[in-house]
Amino acid sequence: MLSGIFIVAGLNHLIDPSRTAARLESSPMGFLATAIAPAQPLVVLSGVALLIGGLALLLGFYTRAAALGLLAIIIPITLTVQVGSMASMGPLFKNIGLAGGLLFFIAHGADTFALDVFKKRAQTAR
Template sequence: MMLSTIFIVAGASHLVDPAKTAARLEGSPLGYLATSLAPAEPLVVLSGVALLVGGVALLVGVYTRAAALGLLALIIPITITVQIGNMAALGPLFKNVGLAGGLIFFITHGSDAFGVDAWRSARRDSRVH
């Protein structure tokens, strides 16, 4: 639950004020890697939606492994384009490294005993026996 909140809050922030986040991307030393693919603001909105959906899926425990994998696939380019090369962003850089570790845990273990995935698995197993 705690890991998911950072993605939900970040996703909401991207959607509430995309211009602010887009300006941060455009001002980053490696931001051109992302903005060479598409303009910054649509990228921010898309990433906001993905962060929000992935964070909620992780929170609820539905498609936990896929949600964690999607979030990991998203924070890698965000980390590269926004935080690498920016000495002022060392804290957020290592925050993302820590988040990646948490996501890798959920990719390998799923939601364990909590969440919709575990509930569906238990129901499926009870029908088989």
């Protein structure tokens, strides 16, 4: 269930990167990101990473690594886009909640129907 938001966000970044780049550029702390690279390439790169990480989390494939990678992505997104404006308090706390969910998967890994579990069972059976 947690993976869905990352998959949709990744697709949105890739389908309409100019809209997301404009949002980054207009955010109060967006200069922190655009000082590193132009907004459009950052949006495309984060879109690819969100999509890959979200799909990996959905499938339970390298679950801990996927969760860690997604956490590494949403921290700077949260700091640059959601911090600094009262209008974005809801999305700020949404991202804090997402971070909590990702920390769970970093700590505990995958569960019953994950590819990681099937792979581990196959290795144990050998």
